[in-house]
Amino acid sequence: MVLHTAFHDQNFQRRERGRMQVKREMEVSNESGFCPLTGIYKSRWNSPSLPQTPLLSLPSFLLSSLPPPTLRKPAYIDSISGDSISYGELRSLTNVVACTLHSLGVKKGDVVLIVSPNFLHFPLLVLGVMAIGAIFSTANFLHTRLELETQIQDSNPAIIFTTQELEPKLDGLIARPLIIVEQFIDEVVHCGEPHNGELLLANVTISQGDTAALMYSSGTTGMSKAVVCSHHNLIAMSCLLSHVWNANGTGVCNDIYMCVVPLFHMFGLSMFVCGVLAVRSTTVILRKYSLEEMLIGIEEYGVTRLPAVPPMVIQLVKSHDKTKEYELGSLKEVICSGASIGKEHMEQFSKCYPHVKISQCYGLTETNGPITLCNGINGRFQVSIGRLVPSMEAKIVDVRTQKPLPPLKCGELCVRGPPVMQGYFKNQEATSHAIDREGWLQTGDLCFIDTYGLVYIVDRIKExxxxxxxxxxxxxxxxxxxxxxxxxxxxxxxxxxxxxxxxxxxxxxxxxxxxxxxxxxxxxxxxxxxxxxxxxxxxxxxxxxxxxxxxxxxxxxxxxxxxxxxxxxxxx
Incomplete structure (x- = not known):
């Protein structure tokens, strides 16, 4: 009887330990978003409902339902000149650009390439191209003529927009004459609403599945590839950023953003076209980055949020004595992305600017913008790259076995969700290597996710x-x-x-x-x-x-x- 009781007690203790272990695993699962059965991490944010209307373009989604007070609100401000475009002007001028492109022979499915630094009307060209069903594409204006020629041969643009300064670098690379953006915008802004413009656009059928943009990847470890971005991808990114940024639930955000990163890059496009317009905020655009012009702009326009890249953050630290000459009290947060930034630099930044939170976000050209954000995470700086945005799923897989890993284990980050690209342009082989049959995109980044669902980058696997x-x-x-x-x-x-x-x-x-x-x-x-x-x-x-x-x-x-x-x- 004693032996039986002892055996029973041992079994009871084992079961209790098992129950406690399951309970602990469930607790980890609830905090991290990890499901031990599937190996999948889910976002801890509630997912917003994405538009289900099949016939919908990004410009229509962003601009068609503007409340009257927003129409007069500045959407974009030129940091140096102070010129601005209100939301109402942005909507009407988008129609003008679309109709002007139509008159130039641009039709649905044509690629329109923009090779230019930042300027006030850059987002207007983006929206105008997409509004007529054409495909927006960009190239780094610092590329050599040979690099530009390679990209142009790949994407075969119908027309190219560029600046007077860059014209010699691009002249003769396509049969049609180049369009100088300064002249084009001057004509568009002063011509007023086009005759029958609304009717023309109403006859252009654009579905969410249509291609909206070809954005070229950075090419840090290999050749740059054209990422096919659908209207659905970009609309989803707009919704997800709006859901996370719109803390007050009104759909309108009073933050003032400053754009110092290139708008020809996906970080700039997703933040300052998809995100900022979706929350009806204002962007101050810096044509060309310089520390002094950035500080002047922050002071003059009361900038509250500054998306930046690591070299800019490091420069702010190294130039702290100089920055004391400017009133930066409005600045609440610097959002760093594009590459990893070390903990040492973040700590130094926090010491130099104790009133400014420094956070990180993470995304790829292939994900149409950021898929992790630090919003809602306490602390003056955050070494992690934040949590998965709403609607996103992730797996951390063992690099050798491809088996999913639990929290705190390091492996390749794979992601799945509405913003993930359609594939690589004219490159089915590269697409099949990047996205599996279940829709998982292999990021190539070595990461781990902690027990609170925070994602940390270790390095690029290829590097x-x-x-x-x-x-x-x-x-x-x-x-x-x-x-x-x-x-x-x-x-x-x-x-x-x-x-x-x-x-x-x-x-x-x-x-x-x-x-x-x-x-x-x-x-x-x-x-x-x-x-x-x-x-x-x-x-x-x-x-x-x-x-x-x-x-x-x-x-x-x-x-x-x-x-x-x-x-x-x-x-x-």
Whole structure:
């Protein structure tokens, strides 16, 4: 009887432990959004209802139901001149642009390319192109003529908009004459409502599934590819950003945003066309980034939120003494994206600007904008990239086995949801590699999700350095290098080694007047990381090439190393 009781007690205790374990797992699941049965993380935000109307374009969704008070509200302001476009003007001028494009022979499905820096009427061109059913596309205006020619051959635009300054770089790349944006906008703004304009647009049938934009990926590790973005993708992004940003539930946000990032990049397009218009807020547009002009604009227009990229945040820290000359009390938050920013830089920013929250968000061209945001997360800065936006699902999968992983386990981030692209333009092979049959997009980013549903980036999987079987994350080493007092900028890339496979090599931009040597940096790093992570070679360069969103263009650095045929004496 005693044995039976003991056996019963043991069974009872095992069952209790099992129940407690299940309870703990469920608690983790509730906090993190993770389902142990499916391996899927779900957003903790309630999902908004997305428009179900099949025939709907992004411009119509954003502008067709404007309340009367909003019509007079500035949608966009030029930071330097003070010129502005109200919501009412934006709606009427969108129709004018669409009808003018029609008169130029542009029809539904044609690609319209814009090659230009930021300017006040850039969003107007975006909306006008999409309103007639044409496909909006952009190119980095800093590209060489050869790079622009490659992209033009790929997308085959019907017409190209550009500036007078950039005209020589593009002249002759398509049969039709270039359209100079300054002249085009001047004519459009002063011509008034087109005759029969409403009737013309009413006869253009645009469905949510139609292609709205071709946006080219950054090409940080390989060739840039054209991402096919549907009206549905961009409408979904507008809805999701509005749902998260619209804290007061009124549909109108009184924040003043400043646009210092390129509008030709998906970060700029999603934030300042999809997001800001959806919450009926105001954007102050800076034509060309400069720290001084940005500070003047924040002060003059009472900017409250500043989406930025890491180099801008770092510059704000380094120039703190200068920024004290400006009244920045209106600024509530800096939203950093485009590339990872180190904890050290975030801590320094918080010390310099204690009244400003610094947060991160994460997205890809392939996701039509940010799919994680830090809204609602407490603290002056957030090392994580935030939580999944509404309607998004995620998996963290083991890089080798492809099995889904629970919270705190590191693997590749895969995402699924309404903003995910249709695929890569004319590249079914690349599309099938990126998106599986269940709709999961492989981001290529090594991440983990904690027990509270916060997402953390470790590095790009393709950029991991394989040293003697160990995996070394360049971003971790770059964060440490950034703390060296004599380093202005740095990037870490792999260098092929016969014995080790690859060794971490640091490409370093010295601070002005610095005499730091390779040996100094190697010693500095050796004291801060595990032996397999040590930097074993340093080369000094004039600049670290970066994309408009702040990502390091490692492909260019690797090419530089190949061309220079650098001699390596590996320190294994």
């Amino acid at each position: 991991l350095i394989k040293y003697k079987g160990y995996q070394v994350a360049p971003a971790e080493l770059e964060e440490i290098l950034a703390t060296h007092p004599e380093i202005h900028d740095a990037a870490v890339i792999p260098y092929v080694d016969e014995e080790a496979g690859e060794i971490p090599m640091a490409c370093v931009v010295k601070r002005e007047a610095s005499n730091v040597k390779e040996e100094d940096i190697i010693t500095f790093m050796a004291s801060k990381v595990a032996p397999y992570k040590k930097v074993r070679k340093v080369v000094f360069v004039n600049i670290i090439p970066r994309s408009p969103s702040g990502k390091i263009l490692r492909r260019q650095l690797k090419a530089l190393g190949t061309h220079q045929k650098m001699e390596i004496s590996s320190r294994l």
